[in-house]
Amino acid sequence: MSSVTRIRSATGGARGGRIALLGTGVVGSAVVARYRQLVERGVPLPPFAWLSNSRAQVANEGSLEDAIARAHAAPRQHGGVPPWAEGEALARGDIVIDATASDTVAGWHAEWLLRGIHVVTANKLGNGGDLARAQAIVDAQREGARYGDSATVGAGLPALRLIRELVAGGDRIHAVEGVLSGSLAWLLSRFDDTRPFSDLVREARDAGYAEPDPRQDLSGEDVRRKLLILARAAGLPLEARDIRVSSLVPDALRDAAPDAVDAQLNTLDKPLRERFVTAYRSDARLCFVGRFDAERGASVGLRALPLSHPLASGHGTENRAAIFSDRYPDRPLVIQGPGAGAGVTAAALLDDVLRIARQAG
Ligand SMILES: NC(=O)c1ccc[n+]([C@@H]2O[C@H](COP(=O)([O-])OP(=O)(O)OC[C@H]3O[C@@H](n4cnc5c(N)ncnc54)[C@H](OP(=O)(O)O)[C@@H]3O)[C@@H](O)[C@H]2O)c1
Structure with a gap:
């Protein structure tokens, strides 16, 4: 050629x-x-x-x-x-x-x-x-x-590098949990029930924080891939099917043709509002979390975390990862910072x- x-x-x-x-x-x-x-x-x-x-x-x-x-x-x-x-x-x-x-x-x-x-x-x-x-x-x-x-x-x-270095140093990773999607972190940090969730999704899409088809972020599939990468680095040979994913996408939105997605975004609003109100009443914050645990398996989904939880702080598109290991059994090693964007x-x-x-x- x-x-x-x-x-x-x-x-x-x-x-x-x-x-x-x-x-x-x-x-x-x-x-x-x-x-x-x-x-x-x-x-x-x-x-x-x-x-x-x-x-x-x-x-x-x-x-x-x-x-x-x-x-x-x-x-x-x-x-x-x-x-x-x-x-x-x-x-x-x-x-x-x-x-x-x-x-x-x-x-x-x-x-x-x-x-x-x-x-x-x-x-x-x-x-x-x-x-x-x-x-x-x-x-x-x-x-x-x-x-x-x-x-x-x-x-x-440096979460991935750190996990590999801990393992190379003889440490055993017990669990890792993290806020691993910059777009979902941004959406949930802005969601305070003053505006419908679907409005924020449109804003995130238009500002480039979310994918042009927001279902890619909201489905949790991107977080599943990241969790697989972290788990494998920690020595857990997981397949995608080993991670339970609770998608935020309601069935009607999931099944919508690409040109009908925008019209179906408001199907997100009621379930997200209910989750927000319940979390708010118990002084908790909604976070989209991926977690693997050497004993208890792996999952991805929305969680209401107490405000004192290491993953519950952070702003905008920031990512956070908490690593529990032989060396850090009770208080995890936490890495936090801007984790999204070109x-x-x-x-x-x-x-x-x-x-x-x-x-x-
Ligand atoms: N955007 C972010 O903030 C971000 C952050 C972390 C990681 N990532 C990851 O980085 C990657 C790129 O993201 P992006 O946002 O830059 O996506 P994007 O804007 O959609 O760009 C993707 C590029 O890949 C090209 N491409 C597709 N198939 C190809 C092939 N077979 N051979 C050569 N080029 C091919 C596309 O070509 P055309 O131009 O011809 O379509 C396009 O230029 C993704 O895996 C994404 O998950 C993105």
């Missing part, structure tokens, strides 16, 4: 590794913007060889700004070989950044690692997908390539890139 030829000539070969970005949406665009800022500040990042979305792959021939503008402007295509399949463009030591939500792209993570290509991902469908896929990703790293997944949970908050996610991705580049160098 001509684009592959241009990639090689643009970077002068694979020595030292090059970056290939998949996904030029909200997160991918933020990665490009941050990459440019960091390079201007003299941070030694690997060269940016190419970027790709579902429509085009574009070589960086000197101006990243031009490259991303060309990728954004590419027309919709049907059929043909998707850009990610051009695996032969990549060489040992290169770094793929996956900023898509594509199951197909996630299916390539282990294959790239086996070829000696490092993978850095915001896409949770790699180690938050099927257990067999997650295990293949772990096994493939034995060949030497590295997997950077800091951005998949808490947008780079800026912090892009920073987490490029932190992983820099860590890998340093280790490879």
